[in-house]
Amino acid sequence: MQVSIIVIGDELLIGQVTDTNSGDIARRLAPCGWKVNDVQVVADDAEAILDSIDRAFSKSDVVLTTGGLGPTKDDITKGTLCRYFGGELREDPEVLANVRHVVEARGLKLNDLTAAQAIVPTSCQVIQNQVGTAPLMWFEHDGKVLVSMPGVPFETRHMFDAEVLPRLLERFHSDTAIAHRTLIVTGYSESALAEKIAEWEDSLPAYAHLAYLPKPGIIRLRLDGIHTDGEFINAELDRLHRELMAQLTPANILAAEDLTPAEILIRELRMRKLTAATAESCTGGNIAHSITAIAGASDVFCGSVVSYSNDVKSNVLGVSETDLARYGAVSIPVVEQMVSGAIRTIGTQCAMATSGIAGPTGGSPEKPVGTVCVAVSACGRTRSATYHFPGNRDRVIRRATDTAIINLIYLLREL
Amino acid sequence: MQVSIIVIGDELLIGQVTDTNSGDIARRLAPCGWKVNDVQVVADDAEAILDSIDRAFSKSDVVLTTGGLGPTKDDITKGTLCRYFGGELREDPEVLANVRHVVEARGLKLNDLTAAQAIVPTSCQVIQNQVGTAPLMWFEHDGKVLVSMPGVPFETRHMFDAEVLPRLLERFHSDTAIAHRTLIVTGYSESALAEKIAEWEDSLPAYAHLAYLPKPGIIRLRLDGIHTDGEFINAELDRLHRELMAQLTPANILAAEDLTPAEILIRELRMRKLTAATAESCTGGNIAHSITAIAGASDVFCGSVVSYSNDVKSNVLGVSETDLARYGAVSIPVVEQMVSGAIRTIGTQCAMATSGIAGPTGGSPEKPVGTVCVAVSACGRTRSATYHFPGNRDRVIRRATDTAIINLIYLLREL
Numbered sequence: 131m132q133v134s135i136i137v138i139g140d141e142l143l144i145g146q147v148t149d150t151n152s153g154d155i156a157r158r159l160a161p162c163g164w165k166v167n168d169v170q171v172v173a174d175d176a177e178a179i180l181d182s183i184d185r186a187f188s189k190s191d192v193v194l195t196t197g198g199l200g201p202t203k204d205d206i207t208k209g210t211l212c213r214y215f216g217g218e219l220r221e222d223p224e225v226l227a228n229v230r231h232v233v234e235a236r237g238l239k240l241n242d243l244t245a246a247q248a249i250v251p252t253s254c255q256v257i258q259n260q261v262g263t264a265p266l267m268w269f270e271h272d273g274k275v276l277v278s279m280p281g282v283p284f285e286t287r288h289m290f291d292a293e294v295l296p297r298l299l300e301r302f303h304s305d306t307a308i309a310h311r312t313l314i315v316t317g318y319s320e321s322a323l324a325e326k327i328a329e330w331e332d333s334l335p336a337y338a339h340l341a342y343l344p345k346p347g348i349i350r351l352r353l354d355g356i357h358t359d360g361e362f363i364n365a366e367l368d369r370l371h372r373e374l375m376a377q378l379t380p381a382n383i384l385a386a387e388d389l390t391p392a393e394i395l396i397r398e399l400r401m402r403k404l405t406a407a408t409a410e411s412c413t414g415g416n417i418a419h420s421i422t423a424i425a426g427a428s429d430v431f432c433g434s435v436v437s438y439s440n441d442v443k444s445n446v447l448g449v450s451e452t453d454l455a456r457y458g459a460v461s462i463p464v465v466e467q468m469v470s471g472a473i474r475t476i477g478t479q480c481a482m483a484t485s486g487i488a489g490p491t492g493g494s495p496e497k498p499v500g501t502v503c504v505a506v507s508a509c510g511r512t513r514s515a516t517y518h519f520p521g522n523r524d525r526v527i528r529r530a531t532d533t534a535i536i537n538l539i540y541l542l543r544e545l
Numbered sequence: 546m547q548v549s550i551i552v553i554g555d556e557l558l559i560g561q562v563t564d565t566n567s568g569d570i571a572r573r574l575a576p577c578g579w580k581v582n583d584v585q586v587v588a589d590d591a592e593a594i595l596d597s598i599d600r601a602f603s604k605s606d607v608v609l610t611t612g613g614l615g616p617t618k619d620d621i622t623k624g625t626l627c628r629y630f631g632g633e634l635r636e637d638p639e640v641l642a643n644v645r646h647v648v649e650a651r652g653l654k655l656n657d658l659t660a661a662q663a664i665v666p667t668s669c670q671v672i673q674n675q676v677g678t679a680p681l682m683w684f685e686h687d688g689k690v691l692v693s694m695p696g697v698p699f700e701t702r703h704m705f706d707a708e709v710l711p712r713l714l715e716r717f718h719s720d721t722a723i724a725h726r727t728l729i730v731t732g733y734s735e736s737a738l739a740e741k742i743a744e745w746e747d748s749l750p751a752y753a754h755l756a757y758l759p760k761p762g763i764i765r766l767r768l769d770g771i772h773t774d775g776e777f778i779n780a781e782l783d784r785l786h787r788e789l790m791a792q793l794t795p796a797n798i799l800a801a802e803d804l805t806p807a808e809i810l811i812r813e814l815r816m817r818k819l820t821a822a823t824a825e826s827c828t829g830g831n832i833a834h835s836i837t838a839i840a841g842a843s844d845v846f847c848g849s850v851v852s853y854s855n856d857v858k859s860n861v862l863g864v865s866e867t868d869l870a871r872y873g874a875v876s877i878p879v880v881e882q883m884v885s886g887a888i889r890t891i892g893t894q895c896a897m898a899t900s901g902i903a904g905p906t907g908g909s910p911e912k913p914v915g916t917v918c919v920a921v922s923a924c925g926r927t928r929s930a931t932y933h934f935p936g937n938r939d940r941v942i943r944r945a946t947d948t949a950i951i952n953l954i955y956l957l958r959e960l
Contacts, residue, residue, distance in 0.1 A: 141758050143581040144725065145572035146767065146803070148565055152586070156560035166558040168593065169586035171567070174756075178583065185600070201736045202757040236734075236935075243736040243743075261935070282759075284936050310559065319651075321616045321658040321678075328658075341589075342617040343556050344697075352561065388561070408830075408851075414837025415823075415830030418851045422829025425905055425938055433857040436823075436833045436849035438842075442891055446848070446861070476857055490840055520651075520676070521699045523840055 131164045131302050134186035137171045138179060138198035138207055139281060151196040151279075151286045158295060163307040163360065164192075174198055176210045183214055183276065191274050192298060197281025199264035201243040208251065208267075211278055215269045217253030225250060225265045228258040254278075257297075261288045268297070275301060307360030311353040311371040312388035315378060316536055320344040323351075327377050337363065338370055346521070346529050347536070350388065384536060391535040392420040392427075398542045399430035399480065404508065406538070407476035408434040409447050409468040411459065412486035412502055416531045433476045437468065447471030458497070460485050462514050465503040469514075473507060480508040480542070482534040486517075488526045502530045506538040513541055546579045546717050549601035552586045553594060553613035553622055554696060566611040566694075566701045573710060578722040578775065579607075589613055591625045598629055598691065606689050607713060612696025614679035616658040623666065623682075626693055630684045632668030640665060640680045643673040669693075672712075676703045683712070690716060722775030726768040726786040727803035730793060731951055735759045738766075742792050752778065753785055761936070761944050762951070765803065799951060806950040807835040813957045814845035814895065819923070821953070822891035823849040824862055824883035826874065827901035827917055831946045848891045852883065862886030873912070875900050877929050880918040884929075888922060895923040895957070897949040901932075903941045917945040921953040928956055 135155060141147040152169040159166060167189045172178040179198070186193040198207030212219050226248035233240045247263045250256055257266035257277075262285040267278040277294055279286050315323060320342055324331075331340050337357045343350040353370055357363035375383060385394050399406055408417045418434035421427050435446050440459055443449040449467040457463050468483035486502025493499035500521070505514035515537075519529040550570060556562040567584040574581060582604045587593040594613070601608040613622030627634050641663035648655045662678045665671055672681035672692075677700040682693040692709055694701050730738060735757055739746070746755050752772045758765040768785055772778035790798060800809050814821055823832045833849035836842050850861050855874055858864040864882040872878050883898035901917025908914035915936070920929035930952075934944040 140756055140769070141767070142568070143571055143584065144575050145568035145570070145581075146758060146765070148563065148568050150563055153557070153560035153563050156558055158560075160559050166560075167588070168597075169558065169584075171584035171586075173582070182583075200757060200759070202739045238734055238737075241736050241740050243739050244734075284761075284940055319653055319659075321656050322653075324617045324658050325656050341555055342615060343561060344615070346699075350561070352556070352559075354555070354559075410830075410833075413834075414842070414846075415825075415833030415849055415851065416838075418825075418830030418853075419828075419834045422851070422853060423831075423939065423942065425903075427829070428853055431829075432854040433861070434830055434849070434851035434853075435861075436830065436837070436851070438833075438837060438849075439847040439891075442848040445892070446850075446890060475861060476854075477860070488840075524838065525699055527838065 131192060132190040133159060133164055133166050133192045133194060134190035135166060135169045136179070136182045136186055136193060136195040137169060138174060138195055140174045142171050143173055150283050151281065154283065154287050155194060155290055158290060160308060160310060162299060165306070165308060174206055176206055176213070179207060179210045180214055187271070187274055191302065193274070193276040194294070195276065195278045196286050199278065199280050201247055201263065207278065208249070211267065211269065212251035212253065215251060215253040215271060217251045219249050220252050221249050222256060225256055225258065228265070229263045232259065232261070232263050257289070257293050259285060259289060260292065261285050266294065307357055307363050309355045309360070309363050309367050311367045313351040313371065313374055313386055314384040314389065315349045315351060315382055316347065316384050317382045318349060320349055323349055327374065330373065330377055334370070335366070338366065346519070346525065347532050348384070348391070381540070384539065390420070391532050391539065392424055395535050395539050396421065396424055396427055396430055398539055402542060402545070404480050404542070405430050405432050405478040406480040406482070407432050407472040407478040408481060408534070409472035409483040410434060410436045411438060411443070411468070411484055412488045413484045413527055413531050413534070414438060416527055417482055417484070417534055420531055420535065432478050435472060435475060443468065447475060460487055460497050460501055460503055462503055462516065465505040466512060466514050469505040469507045469512060480538060482506050482538050484530050484534055486526065486530055488523045490523060500526050502526065504530060504534050504537060506534060506541050508538065508541050509545060511541060511545070513537060546607060547605040548574060548579055548581050548607045548609060549605035550581060550584045551594070551597045551601055551608060551610040552584060553589060553610060555589045557586050558588055565698050566696065569698065569702050570609060570705055573705060575723060575725060577714060580721070580723060589621055591621055591628070594622060594625045595629055602686070602689055606717065608689070608691040609709070610691065610693045611701050614693065614695050616662055616678065622693065623664070626682065626684065627666035627668065630666060630668040630686060632666045634664050635667050636664050637671060640671055640673065643680070644678045647674065647676070647678050672704070672708050674700060674704060675707065676700050681709065722772055722778050724770045724775070724778050724782050726782045728766040728786065728789055728801055729799040729804065730764045730766060730797055731762060731799050732797045733764060735764055738764055742789070745788065745792055749785070750781070753781065761934070761940065762947050763799065763806070796955070799954065805835070806947050806954065807839055810950050810954050811836065811839055811842055811845055813954055817957060817960070819895050819957070820845050820847050820893040821895040821897070822847050822887040822893040823896060823949070824887035824898040825849060825851045826853060826858070826883070826899055827903045828899045828942055828946050828949070829853060831942055832897055832899070832949055835946055835950070847893050850887060850890060858883065862890060875902055875912050875916055875918055877918055877920070877931065880920040881927060881929050884920040884922045884927060895953060897921050897953050899945050899949055901941065901945055903938045905938060915941050917941065919945060919949050919952060921949060921956050923953065923956050924960055926956060926960070928952060
């Protein structure tokens with residue numbers, strides 16, 4: 131089934147908000163073999179919305195819109211949909227009851243503006259929003275479907291999973307199976323990796339395709355397959371996935387699934403019944419945050435000391451003040467003492483530590499912005515190195531975070 | 546000037562990567578009075594790209610594309626642009642020299658695939674990529690301009706600021722001034738706020754418009770103005786911005802600029818020459834990360850203890866084991882001891898502490914998922930409360946993070 135997504139909202143076109151809804155929807159459609167043809171981001175403007183609907187229907191059988199449904203005056207989607215699909219705007223008592231229920235569950239009182247959410251086009255079938263006040267609207271048009279969903283990511287995600295996707299799958303019968311396999315690779319540049327597997331890639335059958343998704347320090351290889359026979363394409367992708375892995379050395383394969391480094395680390399620690407901690411200077415808590423963002427992290431992650439000042443490095447983590455003065459905070463001796471300090475203070479078998487210059491200021495000719503010392507330790511073995519990461523503050527922090535986690539994963543696998 | 550953005554890449558349409566480039570570009574164009582009409586996200590597919598260019602030129606004078614330029618086989622943008630604008634693909638010796646320079650600066654060797662980046666359409670003017678290997682391409686067509694940029698966000702951002710925007714501003718003369726003002730408000734639901742300022746909003750002149758950008762716990766109000774006279778519209782928005790503030794009580798105005806809570810906190814601490822720390826359980830380092838993500842945070846932020854396990858709460862932060870057993874980790878007595886423990890351990894005047902149940906598991910009838918205790922302390926004054934945040938793990942963590950930071954901001958303002 132072919133899908134087009136329309137994301138509605140001025141805030142997206144001035145860059146005040148980033149659209150994550152279209153990606154969330156696409157990720158959920160892919161395993162069903164449904165394909166997103168395009169995403170259009172348009173303004174809160176009737177002509178732009180009408181035009182985008184025409185275009186979407188010219189390409190796809192299913193059009194999903196998000197946003198433009200808030201109770202305030204800048205949202206004009208509902209009236210525009212009514213113009214496109216006909217009917218008139220009318221208050222729906224069932225929607226009103228649902229809006230009242232949602233508002234009261236939040237301990238608030240229903241006011242006139244929120245009550246206006248219950249005014250919907252008579253041409254649609256309403257899907258009650260279980261987690262917000264904007265109702266979802268299902269329109270049918272020449273055998274095609276448009277579903278209008280709210281723009282708040284949490285509401286979109288919840289309602290898409292709970293109501294929209296099941297109804298779409300029931301309404302349409304998929305004729306094409308699409309499948310994906312992912313391999314997470316480290317230690318190659320994109321082009322070096324492409325050269326290494328060029329011959330194998332050239333021999334791929336027509337129904338399979340390899341895509342490179344590089345991010346700094348990590349390349350995700352995604353095998354896509356498309357076929358009328360779902361069982362066949364899944365078996366074929368499994369075979370090609372194994373072939374692809376055999377082209378690479380195991381020390382470069384971080385994972386054979388689409389997982390983040392933090393997810394892989396948690397799995398490796400859990401498998402070995404080990405616990406980990408972090409001592410973070412330049413990453414400022416981002417390693418701990420990346421790990422604890424994942425449900426169940428508490429099984430293997432005990433805590434962290436963010437030692438942004440030198441006092442915290444020495445007083446809490448026990449880094450030698452002499453070494454701090456002699457080598458500087460961004461040095462191998464200091465980061466190695468940080469990692470052992472984390473193990474001692476938090477009480478774990480494993481730890482990661484970072485100390486570096488994230489920028490934009492603080493660099494020197496010997497230690498320019500982007501210089502980061504990373505140490506990892508597991509069951510008595512410690513490994514450390516100094517890196518020079520390119521890019522701005524955010525990029526240096528993210529790169530240092532990934533590097534610490536990846537280094538601990540590979541160290542654990544050597545135990 | 547009217548702009549359309551085309552974002553190219555299969556990875557975006559299966560949700561494996563989130564587009565942040567279009568927002569970055571839009572944010573940089575807005576202060577110049579340039580307007581982004583729409584964003585199209587399209588596949589690595591020649592017909593889809595050609596179609597999106599036609600559509601973009603039908604609406605806008607400037608078309609900016611990102612992505613689809615990698616050295617690997619899934620990227621077909623260059624050939625498609627050559628088809629659209631004419632000319633042929635040919636190796637450009639200057640581009641080759643630049644690609645070699647960029648690759649060697651990374652300590653790598655130039656291979657054939659990367660060298661192929663130097664093959665460009667003869668119909669474009671090349672802008673050398675200073676931070677990556679994919680050259681930027683500037684095409685002219687019936688007085689309109691298309692600029693093709695790489696998709697790696699860091700490269701796009703750098704090259705857009707350094708080369709593309711200055712060249713666009715030189716090439717075109719803007720005829721419309723667009724201006725924005727923002728107000729960050731807390732303590733209202735979207736509809737309650739809208740009701741409160743309805744009368745004022747109705748009286749807005751035709752050239753001004755108010756948009757509501759709610760996120761959990763915070764509403765950003767954005768005043769947009771559009772006029773031929775830039776000075777006039779800026780003066781008018783300043784006036785309306787002051788009027789809007791006067792409608793609200795100061796205790797609900799977090800900021801009169803478009804800043805994140807962490808940016809506001811850093812400013813408030815710096816103004817008062819105070820330092821802060823965090824003691825984080827359920828937020829797992831995210832408060833520290835949000836603060837240290839901002840350049841210059843080290844002036845006012847000293848560090849954090851992420852006490853994910855109870856042992857760390859008592860051993861490092863000095864929380865009473867008796868109270869942990871009696872009240873549970875998610876309790877006011879524990880979170881208040883955490884906040885004073887952070888001040889003592891890290892050595893600051895201010896601190897924030899969180900302890901809660903982020904989910905999806907770990908809830909109980911008395912303390913369901915989403916229950917979070919937050920304490921903040923500044924110069925001897927401590928304030929704490931228990932919250933019940935809706936939503937999934939990620940949402941609970943982000944909401945608890947914002948709440949801790951916002952509570953400390955308001956406490957500082959009372960000192």
